[in-house]
Amino acid sequence: MSPVRASRRATRGALAVGLLTAVHLVSAAQAPPTPPGAPTFETVSLTAGRSVVLATEFDIVRVAVTNPAVADATVVMPREVLVDGKAPGTISLILWGTSVRKQYDVVVDPGVPTLQQQLSAFFPGENIRVSLNEESLVLTGHVSNNAVMLKAGEIAAASSSKLKVINLLQLPGGSTSQQVMLQVRFAEVNRRALQELGITLFASKTAWVGRSTTGQFAAPNFDDTASSGSGSGNGPAVGSLTFSDYLNLFFFQRNQGWGFLVRALKQKGYFQSLAEPNLIAYDGQEASFLAGGEFPVPFVSGAAGTVSVTWKEFGVRLKFKPTIAGNVIRLHVNPEVSALDFNNGVTISGFRIPALTTRRAETEVELRDGQSFAIAGLLNNSSQSDGSAVPILSRLPIVGSLFKSKAERAERTELLVLVTPRLVRPLDPDEVPALPTDPKSFLEPEGGDDQTPPAPGGTADAPLPAPPH
DSSP, X not given: OOHHHHHHHHHXXXXXXXXXXXXXXXXXXXXXXXXXXXXXXXXXXXXXXXXXXXXXXXXXXXXXXXXXXXXEEEEEETTEEEEEEOSSEEEEEEEEOSSOEEEEEEEEEOOSOHHHHHHHHHSTTOEEEEEEOSSEEEEEEEOSSHHHHHHHHHHHHHHOSSSEEEEOOBOTTOOOOXXXXXXXXXXXXXEEEEEEEEXXXXXXXXXXXXXXXXXXXXXXXXXXXXXXXXXXXXXXXXXXXXXXXXXXXXXXXXXXXXXXXXXXXXXXXXXXXXXXXXXXXXXXXXXXXXXXXXXXXXXXXXXXXXEEEEEEEEXXXXXXXXXXXXXXXXXXXXXXXXXXXXXXXXXXXXEEEEXXXXXXXXXXXXXXXXXXXXXXXXXXXXXXXXXXXXTTGGGSTTGGGGGEEXXXXXXXXXXXXXXXXXXXXXXOGGGSXXXXXXXXXXXXXXXXXXXXXXXXXXXXXXXXXXXXX
């Protein structure tokens, strides 16, 4: 390059630099000057439960924070302020001097929660992370087995009674199903036995009547309502009998006017009930089932004595809450069987309100898909013996038994609950089985005789092909 060209380029570069410098000076001259005491912004980060000391270049005369619940500030020296982090969040901290003001954005991080430290100590080597918000506590990460997943959820639930625990821990090769179908079978057997024995003696004459009874069983009554003309047709004769119950054995001698009634009864009863409800519930959600009914219960409320009615449920009830941990299902099960008991009921304002006979169980079990457990041993044995006797006469030898009566009752109830959980998933459209549409598959053939319906693709007499080996 010639010296002339080099000189020209240097001259042009010097002119360009001078022009840019002049433009910058003009812009700076036109910009408004910074007013004295204008605030400057800085960001301060700290962890909840920790503190930090901020130093300033001026003497602090006043301090303000927007939310003391997140962080608070205290002046400890003329040019130092102590900031204490209390809860996660972001606030503004403003410091005033004599002629200057400075503002900070204080960011408080939650840090590592105490629960995170506990889980790390209890399960070393497991990847468990804890997240907190105002209403829930979330567990995320990966664990090695079902026991760690369930125990971590229990520890999280016990750490706070106000927060809802959401367990999102994942297992290696765990099931993708998040729904559980619970197959439950209630089997109840009831046996009853009753024995009653009693004798009633009675006599009826024109001028006198007599009866001997313990009052335990029904006895004949004497209708003595005639005012005059005994046996004259104006009314019933004196000492006429009215039988409310002939009991089992009855004898009456018309000529002599005496007879007896015998209550000799023996009863046996057998009752069997079987219920098979099926329920589907989402992981961690409660489901309930009731097969029964409701009965009204009146009650009086208010000073005016207003009668209101409330309804009470009875029957076969089931509540369960599943927790899925891989291929293991933890169940909180509460089965209940209740029935109306009118014998132990009460009468209110002419209404007979029955009591409830209830058998209930509540337990937690851990099963794999398709396994079953049984709740047995729910036995109820009851026996009752009632006796009545006429004083003095019942103690006479030989004939004293004619003035006694007794009734014996015995009842035994046994309840068995069999529970089987299964992991389920919805069916895809191409997996839905076809519904039967041919009514001949359900109705008897014409003619009424029991004929074998024709096999698909053949006749009734044609044997079905043997399955391939």
